[in-house]
Amino acid sequence: MFWRVVIRFILGCLCTLPLHDVISAAPLESSWHSWFLGQIDRDSDVIAAKETMNAAFSLAEGRAQPLYNPEIESEYEQEGDYENYRIGVNQTIDWSDKRRVREQQAGYSQEAARQAYELALQRKIFEGLQALVEWQASEQRANLAREQETQLDTLLEQVKERQQAGDLGQVDAEMAFSSLSQTLNSTAQALAQYMKAETHVRELLPEWSPERSQIPPTFWSGNTLSTEEAKQSGQWIEKHPAVVAAKAEWDVLQQSTELARFESKADPTVGINAGKTGGDDVAALFISMPLNVRNDYSAETRAAAQEALAAEARYQAIRRQQMFAIESSQAAMQEYQQRFDRWQSLMQDRSESISQLLQKQWRSGDLSTTEYLQALQQRAEGLGAGIDLRAQFYLARLDWLFQTGRLQTALAQLEE
Numbered sequence: 001m002f003w004r005v006v007i008r009f010i011l012g013c014l015c016t017l018p019l020h021d022v023i024s025a026a027p028l029e030s031s032w033h034s035w036f037l038g039q040i041d042r043d044s045d046v047i048a049a050k051e052t053m054n055a056a057f058s059l060a061e062g063r064a065q066p067l068y069n070p071e072i073e074s075e076y077e078q079e080g081d082y083e084n085y086r087i088g089v090n091q092t093i094d095w096s097d098k099r100r101v102r103e104q105q106a107g108y109s110q111e112a113a114r115q116a117y118e119l120a121l122q123r124k125i126f127e128g129l130q131a132l133v134e135w136q137a138s139e140q141r142a143n144l145a146r147e148q149e150t151q152l153d154t155l156l157e158q159v160k161e162r163q164q165a166g167d168l169g170q171v172d173a174e175m176a177f178s179s180l181s182q183t184l185n186s187t188a189q190a191l192a193q194y195m196k197a198e199t200h201v202r203e204l205l206p207e208w209s210p211e212r213s214q215i216p217p218t219f220w221s222g223n224t225l226s227t228e229e230a231k232q233s234g235q236w237i238e239k240h241p242a243v244v245a246a247k248a249e250w251d252v253l254q255q256s257t258e259l260a261r262f263e264s265k266a267d268p269t270v271g272i273n274a275g276k277t278g279g280d281d282v283a284a285l286f287i288s289m290p291l292n293v294r295n296d297y298s299a300e301t302r303a304a305a306q307e308a309l310a311a312e313a314r315y316q317a318i319r320r321q322q323m324f325a326i327e328s329s330q331a332a333m334q335e336y337q338q339r340f341d342r343w344q345s346l347m348q349d350r351s352e353s354i355s356q357l358l359q360k361q362w363r364s365g366d367l368s369t370t371e372y373l374q375a376l377q378q379r380a381e382g383l384g385a386g387i388d389l390r391a392q393f394y395l396a397r398l399d400w401l402f403q404t405g406r407l408q409t410a411l412a413q414l415e416e
Contacts, residue, residue, distance in 0.1 A: 032216055033414040039205040040124050049120035056113030060106035067099050068092040073273060086282070088273020096262040105255035108248045115245035122241065124204075125411065126402040130395060131201045132215055137391035138190070138197040139213075141384060145190035148380045149183050179373045216414055220394065236404040237323050246315040253308040260304035264297035266290040322403070329400040336393035343389055 040046055071090040076083070201208050237243055266289055274283040401407045 032212065033411060035207075035212060036128065036205070037125075037411070039207060040121065040128060042206070043124055043204070046121055046124050049117045053113045053117040057110055060109040060113075063106040063109070064099075064103045067094045067102070068267075071271075073271070075275070079278065082276075082278050084275070084277045086273045086275035086277075086284075088271055088284070090269055090271035092267050092269040095267045096265050098259060098262045101255055101259045101262060105252055105259065108251040108255060112245050112248035112252060115241040115248060119241035119245065122402060122405065122407050125407050126398060128204045129215060129398050129407075131197070131204050132213060133391055133394045133398065135194075135197040135201045135213060137387055138194040140387045142187075142190045142194040144380060144383050144387065145183070145187040148376070149187050151376060152179055152183050179377070218414060219410060220397070236326060236406070237319060240322050240403075240405040243315075243319050243322050246311075246318040250308065250311040250315045253304070253311040257301070257304040257308045260297070260301040264292065264301055266292055325403045326400075329396065329403045333393070333396040333400045336389070336396045340389055340393040343386060 068091065073086075073088045073090060075086040077085070201213075268287055268289045270285075270287045272283070272285050274281070276282065398407070401410050
């Protein structure tokens with residue numbers, strides 16, 4: 001029968017329907033990049049991470065200062081008719097040059113703090129962009145659910161009219177009622193998910209509005225992973241903030257090992273003083289040296305070396321973890337990219353009037369009500385699959401940019 005041919009045609013096109021009425025692109029605002037980063041910079045977690053970094057910088061600056069301050073000594077006594085007094089200055093000498101090691105350690109500490117902040121910033125950027133993608137997808141699903149509900153409302157009215165005219169039986173009406181009741185549940189779930197997604201966006205981006213919901217299309221324009229990019233995963237690993245921070249922490253503890261070895265060596269203290277004793281002028285020069293006899297501090301040196309070994313193991317673990325994170329995110333993105341590209345190519349020149357075609361065939365009797373309802377459901381599922389595919393590809397792209405540490409680079413391209 002003719003309607004069977006129509007059904008086959010419809011089912012072949014469902015998953016490749018254009019979503020122009022469901023997926024829309026808002027105009028790109030030139031200030032979107034600045035607005036988005038401004039929202040991120042005002043986030044409490046980012047502010048806390050920045051102040052933690054500043055505190056680490058201040059501590060590092062302190063560690064780069066001289067180790068010992070000079071000391072002033074004074075003494076006064078009354079001896080018969082004589083007033084005896086002395087005044088002098090003492091200075092402990094950094095004989096082992098611990099300050100040099102501490103300065104190097106301070107530089108590594110600053111790098112670790114800087115990378116920890118960069119990682120926190122990129123994670124918050126990732127969360128913000130992810131929330132926007134999920135909000136857009138939930139809005140599209142909600143619009144699709146509303147559209148499906150409206151179609152079934154219209155169908156129900158038409159079924160009632162045709163039933164009164166004797167064109168349809170009670171079974172057709174019951175099928176329409178059943179489909180509408182199922183759609184009401186689906187619509188409620190879609191709208192609830194949409195409201196949750198919007199609440200999450202407002203939590204992350206306080207000044208957000210629907211007008212700023214659309215990530216500029218140019219952000220996704222370079223969505224093709226080139227062969228050259230695929231070969232650069234090793235370079236991205238070494239530059240990733242988590243890996244760089246772990247390496248800096250290892251370097252800090254390596255310097256701590258050297259510092260502990262130096263601190264096991266005693267530093268001398270020298271001083272000079274002058275005054276009067278018994279009416280005579282006196283001057284003195286003295287030197288003192290601690291004797292590390294009862295405690296040679298070898299345990300502290302050994303502990304520092306062990307902590308450095310532990311830091312090295314953590315660095316290797318984080319580096320390995322990041323390597324596999326990049327590989328897995330890249331593989332996932334490529335799979336979604338291939339399907340998304342195919343979906344886009346199949347979408348071109350497809351009919352946008354499937355609903356009208358289905359309704360026409362149903363009204364002419366070429367489709368039964370059951371077949372019509374099934375076709376409508378297939379159409380909705382096909383459109384929903386397109387929405388999900390687009391969202392999953394965008395999320396995979398964001399995850400890959402985050403794992404490679406290139407989110408800020410991708411955002412910076414919006415200003416070019």
